[in-house]
Amino acid sequence: MTITAGEIDAARSTDLRREVLRPHWAPGTPMHGDDLADAVHIGAVDGDTVVGACVLQPAPYPHGDEPGAWQLRGMATAEGRRGEGIGAVVLDAAVEAVRARDGQFLWCKAREVAVAFYERNGFTVGSPRYVEPQTGLPHHDMYRRLA
Template structure:
């Protein structure tokens, strides 16, 4: 796997749309890229830049996960890397930066609804499946995946 040099920065919710739309919302209106919680003051968004171009995004919002007792849980949402840049380690760098920021903010647990095709990626980063396979209407099959941060 090639690991490219990228710069990770905090970005606004609207800036995530440039990557969310072609990766996660193909064929849907750009407005569908706005996710619940994007504008919450405790939510943060990270962007991965390569040669000045935004190529990857991830959003993290404070959201408890049922059945878990943690000091502060974050939900990972809207994770995407442009198709032409996938397989280069950009997503792994974004997740590592997000995990570090969650820890800096006092968080100790991350969970997400992971698309079936992304499960191996998240497993390689230490996330585990914590649900049966389920369908999100108009998006496809997902698992809940979790990770405790130390």
């Protein structure tokens, strides 16, 4: 497996993010961040196929004033490719992209089933469990200091 990760055009990862995170949405429906000028799209690519992705955007952390805060959203790995380390490769590229923009703090709304993954990759739980209204799934806010 030769996976590379870095910044990509939003359109390259929209279908993957929608299939993984919002499978009930109709094909062709844009995903969050696709239309934001300040969003940074990260993709892990195997050959010509995007197999992992996320979206980054500058956004205040909801649990305190953190300078240089960026939110990680839309973290997705292709079905059948989970467990190969693709998510970690995406996160590494995301951290580098935020650092390159002088970001100091990265946070996300992590599905409860993904908390251990984020912890293995340097994130800390920053909120009690809550149900995210858009998905109806349990989440925790998590963060990683980059400075």
